[in-house]
Amino acid sequence: MNMVVCVKRVPDTAESEVHIDASGKDIEKSRLSFGINECDNYAVEEAIQIKERLGGTVTVISLGPKENDEVIRMALAKGGDEAIRLEDEAFDGSDGFAVAKALAAAIKDLEYDIVFTGALADDDGYGVVPAALGELLGVPHATYVKKVEILEDGKRARVGRELEGGLLEFLEIELPCVLGIQTGINEPRYASFKGIKQAAKKEITVKSAADLGLDPSEVGEAGSWAVLEKFTPPVVGEMAEILEGDPEETAAKLAAILKEKGLV
Amino acid sequence: MKDIFVLIEHRRGEMRDVSIEMLCGAAGLGGTVVAVLFGKDVDAFAEKAAGYADKVLYVNDPMFENYNSEAYQKALSALIKEHNPGLVLIGNTAQGIDLAPALAVELGAPLVTDITALEMDSDKPKPTRQFYGGKLDAHMVMKDADLYILTVREATFQAGEPSKSGEIVKVDNPVKEEITYRKFVEYVEPEVGEVDITQSTMLVGVGRGIREDKNLPIVEELAKVLGADLAASRAVVDAGWLPADRQVGISGKTVKPKLYLAVGISGAFQHVTGMKGSEVIVAINKDPDAPIFGIADYGIVDDLFKVVPKLTEKIKELKGL
Numbered sequence: 001m002n003m004v005v006c007v008k009r010v011p012d013t014a015e016s017e018v019h020i021d022a023s024g025k026d027i028e029k030s031r032l033s034f035g036i037n038e039c040d041n042y043a044v045e046e047a048i049q050i051k052e053r054l055g056g057t058v059t060v061i062s063l064g065p066k067e068n069d070e071v072i073r074m075a076l077a078k079g080g081d082e083a084i085r086l087e088d089e090a091f092d093g094s095d096g097f098a099v100a101k102a103l104a105a106a107i108k109d110l111e112y113d114i115v116f117t118g119a120l121a122d123d124d125g126y127g128v129v130p131a132a133l134g135e136l137l138g139v140p141h142a143t144y145v146k147k148v149e150i151l152e153d154g155k156r157a158r159v160g161r162e163l164e165g166g167l168l169e170f171l172e173i174e175l176p177c178v179l180g181i182q183t184g185i186n187e188p189r190y191a192s193f194k195g196i197k198q199a200a201k202k203e204i205t206v207k208s209a210a211d212l213g214l215d216p217s218e219v220g221e222a223g224s225w226a227v228l229e230k231f232t233p234p235v236v237g238e239m240a241e242i243l244e245g246d247p248e249e250t251a252a253k254l255a256a257i258l259k260e261k262g263l264v
Numbered sequence: 265m266k267d268i269f270v271l272i273e274h275r276r277g278e279m280r281d282v283s284i285e286m287l288c289g290a291a292g293l294g295g296t297v298v299a300v301l302f303g304k305d306v307d308a309f310a311e312k313a314a315g316y317a318d319k320v321l322y323v324n325d326p327m328f329e330n331y332n333s334e335a336y337q338k339a340l341s342a343l344i345k346e347h348n349p350g351l352v353l354i355g356n357t358a359q360g361i362d363l364a365p366a367l368a369v370e371l372g373a374p375l376v377t378d379i380t381a382l383e384m385d386s387d388k389p390k391p392t393r394q395f396y397g398g399k400l401d402a403h404m405v406m407k408d409a410d411l412y413i414l415t416v417r418e419a420t421f422q423a424g425e426p427s428k429s430g431e432i433v434k435v436d437n438p439v440k441e442e443i444t445y446r447k448f449v450e451y452v453e454p455e456v457g458e459v460d461i462t463q464s465t466m467l468v469g470v471g472r473g474i475r476e477d478k479n480l481p482i483v484e485e486l487a488k489v490l491g492a493d494l495a496a497s498r499a500v501v502d503a504g505w506l507p508a509d510r511q512v513g514i515s516g517k518t519v520k521p522k523l524y525l526a527v528g529i530s531g532a533f534q535h536v537t538g539m540k541g542s543e544v545i546v547a548i549n550k551d552p553d554a555p556i557f558g559i560a561d562y563g564i565v566d567d568l569f570k571v572v573p574k575l576t577e578k579i580k581e582l583k584g585l
Contacts, residue, residue, distance in 0.1 A: 016551065128377055142446070162515050163275070163451075171449055183499075184501065226404040234558070240545075240560035242564070250566060251574035258490075261544060
């Protein structure tokens with residue numbers, strides 16, 4: 001099996017405050033830590049596990065600046081073979097569609113059986129790439145994938161998709177295909193020290209829009225379906241009554257409220 | 265305004281709520297609302313949709329017994345080419361997000377996914393969606409086009425009562441060729457565990473903020489003194505710290521306990537969807553901007569590792585334990 005894994009570097013905002021910057025179109029990122037998009041981490045693991053079972057190669061692709069090399073090298077350290085980074089100012093402001101176009105241009109000339117992506121990005125949450133990429137490459141796709149089994153003939157895969165309520169939908173899909181991986185499909189490994197050392201020496205091929213045969217009008221904001229006009233803080237309903245004080249006080253206040261409501 | 269197509273979603277003999285919500289939302293946008301339905305023996309769904317639409321276009325064919333992106337994409341794009349709508353609404357569901365991007369690429373139609381609000385600027389949609397797990401609203405401007413596609417988050421529009429009696433038009437399956445690339449095999453139900461959290465009267469929900477599984481005893485102790493069961497957000501289940509049957513949210517269980525105490529849960533909509541019906545919601549989270557505080561009744565903005573042990577202590581005192 002020859003596999004391609006698309007990885008994105010994103011800020012970790014799950015546990016951090018997010019502030020809109022002066023442009024109104026981005027967030028202040030200086031105090032945020034960055035890492036691999038969560039779903040993509042599972043996608044990397046899935047590709048490497050399949051390679052370990054059936055042999056083949058894993059090519060890691062990421063769109064973004066030099067800082068993305070850190071995420072790419074981590075995937076190489078876990079067992080990736082080759083890496084391509086797509087970097088060009090023309091890619092700035094890309095939505096999911098424009099990202100998919102750049103990825104498709106980079107992937108179309110590779111030999112692959114499966115392209116793995118994350119099902120969803122932690123930052124923009126578009127979820128567009130798996131299905132759009134499949135269509136652009138002219139191969140079938142499935143997203144929200146929580147189970148992958150390559151069938152014996154090596155030409156099809158049995159794939160489980162996660163539906164609402166935890167229900168799984170199993171389908172058979174022809175290879176080559178694009179699979180959007182959902183979190184929880186496997187247990188992502190940590191890279192070994194040896195792997196990290198080896199990955200540090202590997203070459204990462206950098207390609208521009210022109211290298212991919214893409215006109216700047218096809219990618220970035222110009223090639224996107226939609227552009228961000230501005231961010232605003234979310235409209236929330238009535239905010240919770242916030243209990244003030246040190247932990248001793250807030251815990252006592254909350255315990256009293258629970259008692260008053262007959263919950264204790 | 266040209267026609268608005270709304271794709272009706274159904275699974276295992278049930279029409280999904282998002283379908284009616286989208287029909288009701290589309291009714292306010294100024295065009296003719298056309299419900300589009302593919303299925304096997306779905307006359308009853310066509311009747312139901314007609315109560316909310318100006319017109320229903322539907323296909324009965326075994327090809328659509330279960331969702332398949334290949335069959336759906338071919339059929340929907342054929343009907344779109346024939347009827348030339350200006351806007352297509354699809355649920356931002358496991359089905360919709362598997363279908364809409366490929367359809368949009370095929371038709372060359374701009375798509376915005378997972379919208380949470382919609383305004384129209386004459387015939388052009390100006391959708392709002394969320395970034396960073398619900399921490400910011402993003403106002404989007406779509407490229408000019410003849411056809412726009414949006415995937416709509418559940419509960420974006422409110423489902424009303426049926427007030428129309430749309431014309432029902434049964435159409436032949438526009439897909440003549442065989443479906444070859446993707447074949448539906450089966451549904452597999454989630455496993456049933458020891459505790460059924462949908463029946464619990466009190467739940468302590470634990471999220472990413474717990475950081476490591478070795479910290480779980482802090483919340484287990486709180487749940488124990490409260491007489492509550494433990495529930496979890498997706499992150500905790502994915503990490504394998506609690507079993508999948510404890511997961512609350514879109515891809516987990518929907519719970520309605522008397523008390524839901526959310527500990528270290530940011531409140532991404534996927535989780536909130538599963539627990540917002542709880543009677544009393546309390547959130548403990550160190551991030552004051554966490555979306556969970558927007559739906560909680562009471563909140564403590566502080567480090568859970570400091571607050572939870574104190575809370576356990578106070579409840580023990582109250583109970584005389």
